Amino acid sequence: MAALITTVATVLAAGCGSSGGSASAPESASASPSASATSTPSVSDAGASALPSFPAATASPSLPAPSTATAEQRFIAAVFSDAQDEWQSIFQKAGKQYHPARLVLFSSAVRTGCGDETAEVGPFYCPADQTVYLDVTFFKEMEAKYGVKGYFSQAYVVAHELGHHIQNILGVSTQVAQLSQQYPAQANALSIRTELQADCYAGVWAHSAYTRNLLEPGDLDEALTAAATVGDDFLQKQATGSVQPEKWTHGTSAQRQKWLTTGYDKGVPSACDTFAAASP
Numbered sequence: 001m002a003a004l005i006t007t008v009a010t011v012l013a014a015g016c017g018s019s020g021g022s023a024s025a026p027e028s029a030s031a032s033p034s035a036s037a038t039s040t041p042s043v044s045d046a047g048a049s050a051l052p053s054f055p056a057a058t059a060s061p062s063l064p065a066p067s068t069a070t071a072e073q074r075f076i077a078a079v080f081s082d083a084q085d086e087w088q089s090i091f092q093k094a095g096k097q098y099h100p101a102r103l104v105l106f107s108s109a110v111r112t113g114c115g116d117e118t119a120e121v122g123p124f125y126c127p128a129d130q131t132v133y134l135d136v137t138f139f140k141e142m143e144a145k146y147g148v149k150g151y152f153s154q155a156y157v158v159a160h161e162l163g164h165h166i167q168n169i170l171g172v173s174t175q176v177a178q179l180s181q182q183y184p185a186q187a188n189a190l191s192i193r194t195e196l197q198a199d200c201y202a203g204v205w206a207h208s209a210y211t212r213n214l215l216e217p218g219d220l221d222e223a224l225t226a227a228a229t230v231g232d233d234f235l236q237k238q239a240t241g242s243v244q245p246e247k248w249t250h251g252t253s254a255q256r257q258k259w260l261t262t263g264y265d266k267g268v269p270s271a272c273d274t275f276a277a278a279s280p
């Protein structure tokens, strides 16, 4: 029942490197989901699997830790720019053109290429203007409401949103939108796989940050806590007191942690084909 969408196959050779590991290092040998029959219409990752791994580690200064609101915004911008540089380098090595995304920090409301939005909506990516929109109060709310703290939890959110930009460039978003129209009953399942892939892409960036000595002990844990907090089951339970899986669009806390970890362990976008996983 899978409607297989084939996109233009990339002719690029697949890279498959990964960094060696110490105790806290990303592992290259973690389990990955098997690609077998699935009841969800399949979506090609349109060449992500052919993108090479990140370059070897080089010494680089640590990301600045914010101490004021303005510094926090600078940190977010620095993470965004770093993640974007890494993706640009991945695309370049694969002989693909990278189109930079923009970052807009806002408070209360913002006018976007996808319409007017309020801070209620949380961080989001608008494909129409290829921009990541971040409400500057979101992280404070995450901390106040759910106790999620730490700069790396913010970095994870930023990297996740940029992950949607990568999906947009690779044509994944378009395929998902088309399939969701074609198979409305699968729309939520497709949305979940899309979100989990963005989590995995965030993990790929975290892996690269690790190889460049930008991560401190506990950083990944912060991201994992954030990932668990934005899981559909957790948020739904908080909001309604019950859990209704059929309404999920982002994946459970466990799924989000699993794919973030997969990206972090493997460090290559090819590890992030959530659409091929039998159960993501």
Ligand SMILES: [Zn+2]
Pocket (backbone or CB within 6 Å): 160, 161, 164, 195, 198
């Ligand atoms: Zn998302």
